[in-house]
Amino acid sequence: MPLNMSLRMKSMLLTVVFSIVLLGLWELVVQPPESTEPLSEYEMLLGASDQEARVPPPSKVITWHLRSLATPFTMPALTIRVLVFSWVIHSIEY
Secondary structure, three states, X not given: XXXXXXXXXXXXXXXXXXXXHHHHHHHHHOOOOOOOOOOOHHHHHHOOOOHHHOOOOHHHHHHHHHXXXXXXXXXXXXXXXXXXXXXXXXXXXX
């Protein structure tokens, strides 16, 4: 790398490095803890053993968004139901 990089290149490089570090920390923090003892009834009610109850890691978020961008005009049935339901509620209010 040349020592006389422009300020724009330095800021872009710094942004990329910070983004990679932030995504790496996020990936490490949201991993489910290793449990050697069985879950209590309270933990099972809260869904502590279920991965769906946790914040997803950035790798899953990025792959989900890339998959959504690959097919932008298809909507899951649940999303269509939510949109129709919100439209019905909104039309009843007026």
